[in-house]
């Protein structure tokens with residue numbers, strides 16, 4: 001009996017948007033329940049609490065476009081608070097070209113209700129026609145979105161900068177979670193092989209999740225969660241992290257990355273006039 005209340009997007013045909021009952025059972029019984037026992041992240045309780053909708057490819061693509069539109073406001077604000085040369089150097093990376101297969105919506109962000117998780121199994125199957133591959137990609141995507149849910153906290157700062165830390169950490173959580181249950185009983189190592197290749201092929205900010213996973217004890221997602229409220233004072237630290245990732249993804253020095261991460265999550269912070277002025281501009 002599945003306790004997670006998986007739901008179908010209203011108005012869609014179940015045979016196109018919903019995974020089969022055996023896949024839903026697999027996600028709960030063979031992935032989330034045993035992984036939660038090993039990791040204790042609180043993902044299973046989030047999964048039973050937050051509505052998880054399986055939505056069509058069309059719906060998730062439309063939402064992706066709407067989110068990308070909202071990013072331009074962020075960019076305007078950022079241009080006022082950072083050095084101009086640096087802004088233009090990084091501008092391209094700050095623009096989100098969202099092509100989502102899953103989304104996490106915190107309460108009140110982009111919609112009044114929430115939180116909510118959307119996963120497009122239809123889109124995953126179109127991208128991964130082999131049954132095992134689409135099953136593993138769905139497991140990774142679902143846990144990735146639940147990773148956002150466990151890191152959800154009152155936040156400040158700019159979406160376009162935050163995602164460079166939040167997305168790799170959500171992938172790190174998902175990879176740690178799937179790895180914790182050991183090899184697949186029917187396919188030996190194929191599940192982890194598939195999901196590591198999958199993450200590696202994603203855009204940079206997601207692919208970084210694999211580096212963090214390989215050094216995961218150094219990157220504490222709870223520290224990130226606790227630092228979210230002060231991110232409006234961490235613009236430079238967030239830009240330093242992003243610039244390093246952009247330039248070094250193929251050759252990440254984990255120590256260096258760890259130092260940059262510590263700078264982002266370090267508390268308390270010394271306030272000065274410049275920082276306060278920056279924060280004020282962001283909230284204008």
Ligand SMILES: [Zn+2]
Pocket residue numbers: 144145148167170
């Ligand atoms: Zn994400």
